[in-house]
Amino acid sequence: MPLKVPKIKALCFDVDGTLSNTDDLYAQKVSKFIPKFLFKDPEHAARRLVMWIESPGNALLSLADALHLDDEMVAVINWLSRRRKLSSKKFLLIPGVDDMLEQLHGRYPMSIVSARDEKGTMTFLEQFGLTKYFDAIVTGLSARHTKPYPDPVLLAAQKMNVPPENCLMIGDTTVDIRAGKSAGAQTVGVLCGFGEEPELRHFGADEIVEDTTKLLEILK
Numbered sequence: 001m002p003l004k005v006p007k008i009k010a011l012c013f014d015v016d017g018t019l020s021n022t023d024d025l026y027a028q029k030v031s032k033f034i035p036k037f038l039f040k041d042p043e044h045a046a047r048r049l050v051m052w053i054e055s056p057g058n059a060l061l062s063l064a065d066a067l068h069l070d071d072e073m074v075a076v077i078n079w080l081s082r083r084r085k086l087s088s089k090k091f092l093l094i095p096g097v098d099d100m101l102e103q104l105h106g107r108y109p110m111s112i113v114s115a116r117d118e119k120g121t122m123t124f125l126e127q128f129g130l131t132k133y134f135d136a137i138v139t140g141l142s143a144r145h146t147k148p149y150p151d152p153v154l155l156a157a158q159k160m161n162v163p164p165e166n167c168l169m170i171g172d173t174t175v176d177i178r179a180g181k182s183a184g185a186q187t188v189g190v191l192c193g194f195g196e197e198p199e200l201r202h203f204g205a206d207e208i209v210e211d212t213t214k215l216l217e218i219l220k
Contacts, residue, residue: 003168003186003207005218010162011104012153012185014171015114017193018212020124021094091124094192096213101133103216111136111156113169113179115146135160148175150183157183170215171195177203188215 013019104110111134114121118139125131136159143151150164157164169180172193180187181204189200192211200208209215 003188003218007166008108008168008186008219009166010109010111010157010160010168012111012113012156012167012169012180013212014169014173014176014193015112015116015121015124017172017195018170018176018190019094019097019130020091021192091127093128094212096211098128098130100213100216101130104219105133107219109135109160109162111138111160113138113147113152113156113171113176115140115152115175117141148178148182150179153179153183153185157185170212174199174203177205188218190214 101110112121112125116124116139118137118141121137121139122131125134125137131137136156138152138156138159140146143149143155145151147153153167153169154164157167160167165184167180167183167185168188169176169183169185170188170190171177171180172190172195174195177187177189177195177200186206187204188207188209189195189197189205190209190212191197197208207218209218
Protein backbone atom coordinates (compact mmCIF):
# COMPACT_ATOMS: atom_id res chain seq x y z
CA MET A 1 0.00 0.00 0.00
CA PRO A 2 1.46 3.41 -0.97
CA LEU A 3 2.59 5.63 1.89
CA LYS A 4 0.03 8.30 2.85
CA VAL A 5 2.36 11.16 3.77
CA PRO A 6 -0.34 13.69 4.88
CA LYS A 7 -1.47 11.17 7.48
CA ILE A 8 1.96 11.10 9.18
CA LYS A 9 2.07 13.15 12.38
CA ALA A 10 4.89 11.41 14.30
CA LEU A 11 7.96 9.28 13.63
CA CYS A 12 9.19 6.12 15.39
CA PHE A 13 12.77 5.00 14.75
CA ASP A 14 14.44 1.67 15.34
CA VAL A 15 18.13 1.91 16.33
CA ASP A 16 20.29 -0.99 15.09
CA GLY A 17 20.55 -0.92 11.31
CA THR A 18 18.37 2.20 11.14
CA LEU A 19 20.27 4.91 13.03
CA SER A 20 23.33 2.86 13.98
CA ASN A 21 25.31 0.77 11.50
CA THR A 22 27.36 -1.11 14.08
CA ASP A 23 26.20 -4.44 12.68
CA ASP A 24 27.60 -3.54 9.26
CA LEU A 25 30.99 -3.23 10.94
CA TYR A 26 30.62 -6.65 12.53
CA ALA A 27 29.49 -8.18 9.25
CA GLN A 28 32.60 -6.85 7.51
CA LYS A 29 34.80 -8.51 10.11
CA VAL A 30 32.89 -11.80 10.02
CA SER A 31 32.94 -11.96 6.20
CA LYS A 32 36.72 -12.42 6.30
CA PHE A 33 36.17 -15.80 7.93
CA ILE A 34 33.39 -17.02 5.64
CA PRO A 35 34.77 -19.68 3.24
CA LYS A 36 34.34 -18.34 -0.29
CA PHE A 37 34.23 -21.83 -1.78
CA LEU A 38 31.00 -22.49 0.16
CA PHE A 39 29.28 -19.11 -0.28
CA LYS A 40 29.00 -17.11 -3.51
CA ASP A 41 28.47 -13.93 -1.51
CA PRO A 42 30.46 -14.04 1.76
CA GLU A 43 29.34 -10.55 2.80
CA HIS A 44 25.67 -11.51 2.50
CA ALA A 45 26.29 -14.72 4.44
CA ALA A 46 28.13 -12.76 7.13
CA ARG A 47 25.25 -10.30 7.51
CA ARG A 48 22.81 -13.18 7.93
CA LEU A 49 25.06 -14.80 10.53
CA VAL A 50 25.37 -11.57 12.50
CA MET A 51 21.59 -11.16 12.34
CA TRP A 52 21.13 -14.59 13.87
CA ILE A 53 23.54 -13.72 16.67
CA GLU A 54 22.43 -10.14 17.33
CA SER A 55 18.71 -10.39 16.59
CA PRO A 56 17.55 -13.99 16.68
CA GLY A 57 13.96 -12.78 16.65
CA ASN A 58 14.27 -11.50 13.09
CA ALA A 59 15.44 -14.83 11.77
CA LEU A 60 13.01 -16.83 13.88
CA LEU A 61 10.08 -14.76 12.66
CA SER A 62 10.93 -15.51 9.04
CA LEU A 63 11.04 -19.20 9.87
CA ALA A 64 7.76 -18.98 11.79
CA ASP A 65 6.02 -17.36 8.83
CA ALA A 66 7.00 -20.28 6.63
CA LEU A 67 5.77 -22.79 9.20
CA HIS A 68 2.61 -20.84 10.09
CA LEU A 69 3.68 -20.61 13.73
CA ASP A 70 3.69 -16.82 14.05
CA ASP A 71 1.86 -16.54 17.39
CA GLU A 72 4.02 -19.16 19.03
CA MET A 73 7.24 -17.66 17.71
CA VAL A 74 6.57 -14.08 18.79
CA ALA A 75 6.18 -15.40 22.33
CA VAL A 76 9.62 -16.99 22.03
CA ILE A 77 11.07 -13.74 20.63
CA ASN A 78 9.68 -11.77 23.55
CA TRP A 79 11.18 -14.29 25.99
CA LEU A 80 14.58 -14.05 24.28
CA SER A 81 14.63 -10.25 24.29
CA ARG A 82 13.96 -10.10 28.01
CA ARG A 83 16.88 -12.40 28.71
CA ARG A 84 19.47 -10.85 26.42
CA LYS A 85 22.64 -9.80 28.18
CA LEU A 86 23.61 -6.14 28.04
CA SER A 87 25.71 -5.49 24.98
CA SER A 88 29.05 -3.70 25.21
CA LYS A 89 29.60 -3.34 21.47
CA LYS A 90 30.73 -0.03 20.04
CA PHE A 91 28.47 2.13 17.90
CA LEU A 92 28.78 3.83 14.56
CA LEU A 93 26.32 6.36 13.19
CA ILE A 94 24.83 5.88 9.74
CA PRO A 95 26.20 8.85 7.74
CA GLY A 96 23.80 11.79 7.57
CA VAL A 97 21.40 10.54 10.26
CA ASP A 98 22.27 13.37 12.68
CA ASP A 99 21.57 16.01 10.01
CA MET A 100 18.32 14.26 9.05
CA LEU A 101 17.10 14.26 12.66
CA GLU A 102 17.99 17.93 13.04
CA GLN A 103 15.93 18.80 9.95
CA LEU A 104 12.96 16.72 11.13
CA HIS A 105 13.10 18.01 14.71
CA GLY A 106 10.23 20.40 15.34
CA ARG A 107 8.31 19.20 12.29
CA TYR A 108 7.26 15.92 13.91
CA PRO A 109 7.28 14.44 17.40
CA MET A 110 9.88 11.65 17.25
CA SER A 111 10.56 8.55 19.30
CA ILE A 112 12.97 5.67 19.59
CA VAL A 113 11.36 2.21 19.44
CA SER A 114 14.13 -0.31 20.00
CA ALA A 115 14.34 -3.89 21.20
CA ARG A 116 17.78 -3.05 22.61
CA ASP A 117 18.23 -2.65 26.38
CA GLU A 118 17.91 0.84 27.86
CA LYS A 119 21.60 1.15 28.75
CA GLY A 120 22.74 0.32 25.22
CA THR A 121 20.13 2.58 23.65
CA MET A 122 21.02 5.57 25.82
CA THR A 123 24.76 4.99 25.31
CA PHE A 124 24.27 5.22 21.55
CA LEU A 125 22.03 8.29 21.68
CA GLU A 126 24.28 10.14 24.12
CA GLN A 127 27.45 9.24 22.22
CA PHE A 128 26.20 11.15 19.20
CA GLY A 129 24.14 13.83 20.98
CA LEU A 130 20.84 12.55 19.58
CA THR A 131 18.76 12.40 22.78
CA LYS A 132 17.56 15.99 22.32
CA TYR A 133 15.66 15.05 19.17
CA PHE A 134 13.33 12.50 20.75
CA ASP A 135 10.11 13.02 22.69
CA ALA A 136 9.96 9.39 23.81
CA ILE A 137 12.45 6.53 24.15
CA VAL A 138 10.97 3.03 24.24
CA THR A 139 13.42 0.16 24.73
CA GLY A 140 13.23 -3.61 25.02
CA LEU A 141 11.65 -3.72 28.47
CA SER A 142 9.58 -0.51 28.37
CA ALA A 143 6.40 -2.27 27.27
CA ARG A 144 4.92 -5.60 28.31
CA HIS A 145 6.03 -7.16 25.04
CA THR A 146 8.76 -6.09 22.67
CA LYS A 147 8.73 -6.02 18.87
CA PRO A 148 7.23 -7.66 16.80
CA TYR A 149 4.31 -7.10 19.17
CA PRO A 150 2.65 -3.70 18.69
CA ASP A 151 3.13 -2.74 22.36
CA PRO A 152 6.31 -0.61 21.93
CA VAL A 153 4.83 1.37 19.04
CA LEU A 154 1.58 1.91 20.93
CA LEU A 155 3.53 3.10 23.98
CA ALA A 156 5.60 5.50 21.87
CA ALA A 157 2.43 6.89 20.28
CA GLN A 158 0.91 7.39 23.71
CA LYS A 159 4.01 9.21 24.97
CA MET A 160 4.01 11.46 21.89
CA ASN A 161 0.26 12.04 22.28
CA VAL A 162 -0.34 10.98 18.68
CA PRO A 163 -2.78 8.24 17.53
CA PRO A 164 -0.91 5.10 16.38
CA GLU A 165 -2.48 5.32 12.95
CA ASN A 166 -0.78 8.70 12.50
CA CYS A 167 2.67 7.32 13.33
CA LEU A 168 5.34 6.13 10.91
CA MET A 169 7.53 3.25 12.08
CA ILE A 170 10.97 3.25 10.43
CA GLY A 171 13.16 0.15 10.70
CA ASP A 172 15.42 -2.25 8.89
CA THR A 173 13.88 -5.62 9.76
CA THR A 174 10.62 -7.50 9.41
CA VAL A 175 10.25 -7.26 13.19
CA ASP A 176 10.02 -3.45 12.90
CA ILE A 177 7.54 -3.64 10.04
CA ARG A 178 5.37 -6.18 11.79
CA ALA A 179 5.28 -4.17 15.02
CA GLY A 180 4.30 -1.02 13.15
CA LYS A 181 1.58 -2.66 11.08
CA SER A 182 0.15 -4.47 14.11
CA ALA A 183 -0.12 -1.12 15.90
CA GLY A 184 -1.98 0.38 12.94
CA ALA A 185 0.93 2.62 11.92
CA GLN A 186 2.41 3.12 8.48
CA THR A 187 5.87 1.69 7.94
CA VAL A 188 9.08 2.38 6.03
CA GLY A 189 11.71 -0.30 5.58
CA VAL A 190 15.33 0.82 5.22
CA LEU A 191 17.96 -1.23 3.37
CA CYS A 192 20.99 0.04 5.33
CA GLY A 193 20.54 -2.67 7.99
CA PHE A 194 19.66 -6.36 7.86
CA GLY A 195 16.41 -6.25 5.94
CA GLU A 196 16.04 -7.07 2.27
CA GLU A 197 13.36 -5.55 0.09
CA PRO A 198 11.34 -8.72 -0.71
CA GLU A 199 10.93 -9.72 2.94
CA LEU A 200 10.19 -6.17 4.11
CA ARG A 201 7.48 -5.84 1.47
CA HIS A 202 6.14 -9.29 2.36
CA PHE A 203 5.50 -8.09 5.90
CA GLY A 204 3.72 -4.98 4.67
CA ALA A 205 6.24 -2.14 4.41
CA ASP A 206 4.43 0.82 2.84
CA GLU A 207 7.67 2.23 1.45
CA ILE A 208 11.27 1.05 1.01
CA VAL A 209 14.28 3.41 1.01
CA GLU A 210 17.95 2.75 0.40
CA ASP A 211 18.97 4.26 3.73
CA THR A 212 17.32 6.14 6.57
CA THR A 213 18.39 9.60 5.41
CA LYS A 214 16.23 9.18 2.28
CA LEU A 215 13.27 9.70 4.59
CA LEU A 216 13.76 13.42 4.06
CA GLU A 217 12.85 13.01 0.39
CA ILE A 218 9.58 11.34 1.36
CA LEU A 219 8.60 13.87 4.01
CA LYS A 220 9.65 17.05 2.18
